[in-house]
Amino acid sequence: MSEKKQWFTISVYSENNVGLLNRISGIFLKRHINIESLNVSKSEIENVSKFTIVVHTTEDWVHNIVGQVEKQIEVIKAFYHTDDETIYQESALFKIASHLLFDERQIQNIIKESNSQIVTVSRDFFVLAKTGRKHEIDEMHDQLEPYGIMQFVRSGRIAVSKEAMQITALLNGIHK
Known part of the structure; x- marks a missing residue:
């Protein structure tokens, strides 16, 4: 076996x-x-x-x-x-078009429910930071993907x- x-x-x-x-x-x-x-x-x-x-x-x-x-x-x-x-964690950054923060109510819900943080907001984009287990970051990625992710990066464990x-x-x- x-x-x-x-x-x-x-x-x-x-x-x-x-x-x-x-x-x-x-x-x-x-x-x-x-x-x-x-x-x-x-x-x-x-x-x-x-x-x-x-x-x-x-x-x-x-x-x-x-x-x-x-x-x-x-x-x-x-x-x-x-x-x-x-006990382990990963971190990820998501760069998203700024207009979505205001135009798409669901984006605000995703941010709140995922316990992520807005790191910066500019005219063209905003950046979300998420720390958690791999599956939590994957889940957030899957939720944000339909809205368009401009850039995405994740750390190692x-x-x-x-x-x-x-x-x-x-x-x-x-x-x-």
Whole structure:
């Protein structure tokens, strides 16, 4: 019986060196696993970056990949979690023609019901910001699409684990 595919969030703590992203993405490429979402930012630890990578694969494959990622010299530690084990969000911006804000009552309802925010309004367009789960952003996109979306962009997933990731303790042990 083959193992079931599911969504995993991989957190990689590393030094942020040139070429590391290329090598990490190569690990996924070799295994024909698509990276669905990628975010790189500073972490809670000074001078340590956090890569947040979302993939849809089996637990065997993600376990394998995390092991390969950890072999990269700049990588301090990598973890993987299921969606149930993380708290996560995405952000999106929608650029819409300004006249719709006033001419289409439904646009105002979409804004209110989706808990999105108007970031800016100009003569020609306005920009909505929405933070939430992937399906919430997809739903808002589907509701706005019939009215015409001038531009749309979404971030990669950002996530924290529900359980403590012992990265700080690990680093304190290394630096003692």
